[in-house]
Each structure stands twice: as structure tokens, then as C-alpha cells.
Amino acid sequence: PFQSRMGLVLWEDQNAPGEAYEYVVEDLIPLGQMVLLVGESGTGKSFLGHSLGLAIAQPRPFFGRRILERMGVIWLAYEAASGVEARMRAYARYHNLPLEHLPFAVLKRPAKLWPGEDSVDALLKEIIGIQRHRFGGIKLGAIFVDTHNAGTPGASEIDSETVSKIRDRYLMLARETGAALVIIGHTNSQGKHRGNEQLHNNVDTVIKVSRKMRTVGRDVFPIKDDDGREIRTL
Numbered sequence: 670p671f672q673s674r675m676g677l678v679l680w681e682d683q684n685a686p687g688e689a690y691e692y693v694v695e696d697l698i699p700l701g702q703m704v705l706l707v708g709e710s711g712t713g714k715s716f717l718g719h720s721l722g723l724a725i726a727q728p729r730p731f732f733g734r735r736i737l738e739r740m741g742v743i744w745l746a747y748e749a750a751s752g753v754e755a756r757m758r759a760y761a762r763y764h765n766l767p768l769e770h771l772p773f774a775v776l777k778r779p780a781k782l783w784p785g786e787d788s789v790d791a792l793l794k795e796i797i798g799i800q801r802h803r804f805g806g807i808k809l810g811a812i813f814v815d816t817h818n819a820g821t822p823g824a825s826e827i828d829s830e831t832v833s834k835i836r837d838r839y840l841m842l843a844r845e846t847g848a849a850l851v852i853i854g855h856t857n858s859q860g861k862h863r864g865n866e867q868l869h870n871n872v873d874t875v876i877k878v879s880r881k882m883r884t885v886g887r888d889v890f891p892i893k894d895d896d897g898r899e900i901r902t903l
Contacts, residue, residue, distance in 0.1 A: 693725055693810040693849055695735040698874065700810070703839050704851045705869060708878035713901055714853050715749065717878055718813050719756055721851070725810040726773040732903070740810025740848075741772035743796055747819035750777040772804040782814070782838055783821035783831075789838050793845055800846070809848035814839075817854040818863075826864025836868055876903055 678687070690699040698704055698721075708714045721731055722744060728736035746753055753775045760766070776795065780788035800809050814820050825831045843850040856877065857863045869875060881892040881900040891899040 693736065693740055694721070694731050695737070697731070697734050697876075698725075698811065698849045698851070700849055701843050701847050702849055702874065703836075703843055703872045704849055704874040704876065705854060705872050706851055706876045706878065707854045707856045707869075709856055709880075712878045712880055714878050715815050716756075717901075717903075718815065718851060718853055719744070719760070722811060722813055723760055723771070723773055726771045739772065739807065741800055741804040741807045742774070742811050742813070743799060743809070743848075744773070744775040744813045744815065745779040745792075745820065746775050746777050746815055747779060747781075748816050750775075753777060772807050774799050774803060779820070781820060781822060783824040783835055786838075789841070793842060796842070796846055809846050811849045811851055812842060812846060814850065814852045817852050817868075829865055829867060832865040832868055836871065878903060 690702070692698060693700050706714055706718055722742040724731040725736055725740050726742045728739045730736065744753075761768070780792040780795070782789055782792070796809075796812065800806070818826075821835055824835060839850055839852065842848075855863045879902055881902050882889050883892050884890075893899055
């Protein structure tokens, strides 16, 4: 009899058991998948990602969305590595957290994701080593790439073949670790991930961060809360 080798699902099979998303953050961040976190420069993408990662590591709700279990988080600091400890201290102070073990780790000198494949293999071994020996085997929830451009130096943003190879490397990291791979990047003038659109268009979850603005005549101003803080939207 005929046997499909290409993942056939017939109409009458729609209620049969099959693969489904498992979420690290309820209905927002799926495990084992790529997630794009994008926005213009200065919108606070990295700070938002940092808060998301630490919410997963505790766990604590993220903007009202549940995180059902504590999972490990690894941050690949391709940018602003010198400020890592200061961000941790600020978060701990704000949330009154003690210096007890949290499964949250930062790599200040992570292997680049482009051009060599050997460096990606080395990065994967480092991540698995942290998960097994520093996190005590706890399940990985998320890996953050901060940022896409800094992690892929010299790669063309518009060449389809290059972007496709980088995407395959991202998928490999997500598949081999089982974690969500959250890629922080910059938007273009259309509000999509900068460069070739196949990365943006082939990811199920894209979170766009932007300032909330108001227009008065020809002038545009950021909207602030009662404490004078600029409001962002997700």
C-alpha cells in the first residue's frame, strides 16, 4: 500500500493525535521553535528579552501570561556584554531577589553563528554543557541571540542563500536543545526584520517592540506614563 514519506495529514485525520506546540510562555513562546523579537534601535528589545528570560528561569508570569515550570535560559551576548552583570544586579534589586541559584546564564564570548559551521557545533556543545553541569540537567526553556547581526558578522542581509543557511543553523540549535530560540533583531522601514524577508516570513512567532507615539501638528512625541516612563507596545 501507498505510504507517505512527506508528513501527509488527511482531512479526516485532523482530530488524530499529532505534534502540537508546547509553550514555555503560555500561548506566546513555543519550545523548540524560532522566535523573532524585533524593533527599532532604542526601543528596549534587549531589556525586554532579559526580563522574559529571567521570568522563565524563576518562573514568574510574563505580562500576565503563565510560565508553568522553571526552565533554564542561556543568553548569547554578542552585544553589550560588558553590561551583563549590571543588568542582573538591577533586576535583582528591583524584584528583591536573593543570590540563590537561578538557571540563567550569559555567554559573554559566544561562538559566532557565521561563517564557520565548526563554531556553531562548539556553541551547541557549550550550551549542552551548561544545561547538564551548571543547571543540574533542568530543561532548557530559551536561548537568546542578542543580536542577529552581531552574531552573524560578515553575512549578507539580503542574499537568500546566506540567510537560508543561517536560518538552518538557528533551527538546528532549537531542535538539538529543545529550547525556544529568541532572536533579537532590528526592523526595516516596513517594520519587518531587516534584510531578506525569508527569516521573518518563515517564523511563526514574531514579537515587534515599538514606542507608543502621539502626533501634535508636525511633531511626534513619545507617550509616557504617570512616572514619566516611555510606553512601549508589544
